[in-house]
Amino acid sequence: MPQRSSCPISNVLDLVGDKWSLLVLRDLIFFGKSTYSELQTSDERMATNILSSRLEQLERDGLISKRADANDKRRKVYALTQAGKDMLPLLLEMIVWSSKYAPDTNLPKQLLNRLKNDREKVISELMEKMAD
Structure with missing residues (x-):
């Protein structure tokens, strides 16, 4: 395009x-x-x-x-x-943003808590999972 x-x-x-x-x-x-x-x-x-x-x-x-x-x-x-997998951080940021500005949506609370504590580890784990 x-x-x-x-x-x-x-x-x-x-x-x-x-x-x-x-x-x-x-x-x-x-x-x-x-x-x-x-x-x-x-x-x-x-x-x-x-x-x-x-x-x-x-x-x-x-x-x-x-x-x-x-x-x-x-x-x-x-x-x-790989380019699609590399969209993961962008999608995670959208979830975090939504938790702040649209909290009435179906938010993955456990994922949000993990993102607040160690975002890089979450990204690494999800990337590993996608590699399987």
Whole structure:
């Protein structure tokens, strides 16, 4: 995707500046979802055409990869690339921000407490988990 400007914030927004892309990354990172049908079961109930479009865009932008499932070649499995995994700190910061300014949402309290005590350790552990 061509960049609209040389601003780093604009660059990130060009990649994931819509609600749905971040939610796909959230589901891959935090909930271990990896197939189209699993991603469709998210609480937000993304329309099928939007989900397909976002998966294609995230793959083109190098944030996820797609391969055939080893057990069922008709089914595709989505995985985070390193660039996608590197979105983890950004998503964690969004959770922290939400805890401060939208505290009535479904916040992962245990994760928030751990982030307050040792953010780098949490990031390291989640990155390790994604490497498995």
